[in-house]
Amino acid sequence: MDQIDVLKKQLKNAFEMKDLGATKKxxxxxxxxDSKKGxxxxxxxxxxxxxxxxxxxxxxxxxxxxxxxxxxxxxxxxxxxxxxxxxxxxxxxxxxxxxxxxxxxxxxxxxxxxxxxxxxxxxxxxxxxxxxxxxxxxxxxxxxxxGLIYGLKGGTEVDVEGYVDADYAGDLDKRRSLTGYLFTLSGCTINWKASLQSVVALSTTESEYTATAEAFKEAIWLRGMVTELGFEQRQVAVHCDSQSAICLSKNQVHHEKTKHIDIKLHFVRLEVSKGVVKLLKIHTDDNLANMLTKAVPAAKLEFCMNSAGICRL
Known part of the structure; x- marks a missing residue:
């Protein structure tokens, strides 16, 4: 009998395994x-x-x-x-x-x-x-x-969805723009960010496109994470309220107003063409990411919070 067998024999009746009570903090x-309601x-x-x-x-x-x-x-x-x-x-x-x-x-x-x-x-x-x-x-x-609530909107389908927005030159000191994005999983908020862009955008279009590029990188990462968990999602939808950024993501023709945009941002076009991420137009009134880039009125804040599953618990 080896040492492992001896140890098993000694511990056989030494203790009883039990499931531990659910973690509360x-x-x-x-x-x-709420297990009954999920x-x-x-x-x-x-x-x-x-x-x-x-x-x-x-x-x-x-x-x-x-x-x-x-x-x-x-x-x-x-x-x-x-x-x-x-x-x-x-x-x-x-x-x-x-x-x-x-x-x-x-x-x-x-x-x-x-x-x-x-x-x-x-x-x-x-x-x-x-x-x-x-x-x-x-x-x-x-x-x-x-706080955050999970399960109310969740169905049987696991679906990552994103919202992105930018505040052009919102920083009064260096005139940098602010990027904001929020991602949901089956309608429940799982990921968000609000930060200054690293470079000074020269137009609203550039600031929105820069924010979109950041959101796309996060969307690709989240898509991979969901895949590793065993759920297949072919394409992630990212909602943007900038029509110019959406057009730029699809149009391969440069023109005077956009030729200064760094070529690295055009990986957005590649991901759109590959079908990994799709960029969809959303009205600014319905964009949840608005609350991450600017001071919004109380009514708009309430809408964004309710839609993102941030509510009184």
Whole structure:
């Protein structure tokens, strides 16, 4: 009898295997299951409450949007004198933005644009930047029990679908544009991003096309991931509200307004021609990615959130 057999014999009646109770929290994310309805909810309610307590915003008056359109953040609002810098040095700006980032990355796509805006000034924040951070916290104080929900829209078919948008020259400092995209799986949000583009776009078309290229790369990766999980999806649909970007993805003819666009972006055309990803026109009113690139009105934000499965749990 070898050592393995001896060990098995010794452990035969030493313990009894049991299934462990379903996990209710991981990395600060609360998992709420309804097995009968086939629904899974992800929430950071407790985490957000602790953040609000930490920055003394529990009793703050809630606001309806993550960032109001009246905030026009720029480097011109950064402290200029030593006294101003000394005053802002006591403000927990970086800590607050870091806490907001954690919520945004895990369960709150709706604050992506706002967090992207305030995170640009972590090196030297001013009073207006701090007011913007507190505005986001006020928004979270009224939506702390919001989160992602999976299963309501899900049917038997696994289907990845994307939405992409760009805000041309939205960055007031370097006039860079903002890319925003959101992907759903069977109608439930699984992936999102809001970030400044690495180069300065020279036209709205270029900014939209650059955003589309980023979304296509993500679509291809998600398609591969779904395939590895055993689900076959021949083509991923990406919705865009820019007719010019859609035309550029199909038209092989260069003209004066687009010849400056870097050739690397034209891999979009290749993927469209291969049938891996299809770029579809969507009205801007129906584009879920709008909330990732700009400050939208409360009604539009509510529509985007409901459509993306971000709701009160």
């Amino acid at each position: 991981i990395l600060g994310v609360e998992l709420l299951r 629904i899974l909810k992800l929430s950071q309610h407790c985490y957000i409450k602790k953040v609000l307590e930490r920055f003394e915003m529990v009793n703050s008056k809630p606001v309806q949007t993550p960032l109001s359109a009246h905030f026009r953040l720029s480097c011109n609002q950064c402290p200029r004198t030593e006294d101003e810098k000394a005053e802002m040095s006591t403000t927990p700006y970086s800590s607050a933005v870091g806490c907001l980032m954690y919520a945004m990355v895990l369960t709150r796509p709706d604050i992506s644009h706002a967090v992207s805006a305030v995170s640009r000034y972590m090196g030297n924040p001013g009073k207006e930047h701090w007011r913007a951070v507190k505005w986001i916290l006020r928004y979270l104080s009224g939506t702390a029990d919001y």
